[in-house]
Amino acid sequence: MLQTDRRGPAHGTARLVGLALVALHLGFVAWYATLPGDASFMADANLTPLVSIRQNLTDAGLPGLLEIARELLLLAPLGITLPLIGGQLDRPWLGSFVRTLLGGVLLATAAEALRTFSSAHLLNVDDVLLSVTGIALAHLAVVPAGRSYLRRLRDTPEADPETASPRSTGAARVRIVARGDAAARPAREA
Numbered sequence: 001m002l003q004t005d006r007r008g009p010a011h012g013t014a015r016l017v018g019l020a021l022v023a024l025h026l027g028f029v030a031w032y033a034t035l036p037g038d039a040s041f042m043a044d045a046n047l048t049p050l051v052s053i054r055q056n057l058t059d060a061g062l063p064g065l066l067e068i069a070r071e072l073l074l075l076a077p078l079g080i081t082l083p084l085i086g087g088q089l090d091r092p093w094l095g096s097f098v099r100t101l102l103g104g105v106l107l108a109t110a111a112e113a114l115r116t117f118s119s120a121h122l123l124n125v126d127d128v129l130l131s132v133t134g135i136a137l138a139h140l141a142v143v144p145a146g147r148s149y150l151r152r153l154r155d156t157p158e159a160d161p162e163t164a165s166p167r168s169t170g171a172a173r174v175r176i177v178a179r180g181d182a183a184a185r186p187a188r189e190a
Contacts, residue, residue, distance in 0.1 A: 011087045018084030033115040045122040052126040071130035079138030093144045104135035
């Protein structure tokens with residue numbers, strides 16, 4: 001059922017699905033953040049942006065690349081599910097992107113704080129930057145194209161069965177003509 005408010009149409013089911021997906025994903029992130037880490041070696045806390053990323057790229061080899069990929073992918077689904085909570089198809093892409101990014105910054109910071117307080121992980125600002133970058137990339141890759149596709153589906157006449165033309169269903173229109181009418185057209189119209 002389509003609901004309308006002053007911001008445009010919203011789909012209630014999309015909001016519920018979005019809330020459920022965000023709750024499930026954040027539950028997974030909270031579980032993952034509390035897993036015990038490898039305490040045999042711990043680097044110092046990093047509050048300087050891009051230092052540990054540069055170190056992972058140059059010195060750590062494949063394990064460093066996997067660490068970067070893990071941080072990029074950890075919160076990336078939120079780039080898709082956070083806009084789903086709004087249920088809005090007619091939002092401007094920039095406003096949606098900014099709202100998603102700001103929410104992502106808050107959630108990435110909270111996840112990093114939880115990891116710092118509950119396991120052997122020390123605070124690293126690069127983990128927050130990579131998580132937010134993952135959220136941004138997922139949002140830009142899926143949400144604008146998905147909303148565009150859903151708007152096209154919504155705006156096509158075939159989407160509404162009451163206004164669909166007989167041609168769209170493949171049914172032919174037939175006109176019955178009396179026998180005595182010599183000027184009658186053929187019985188079938190295209």
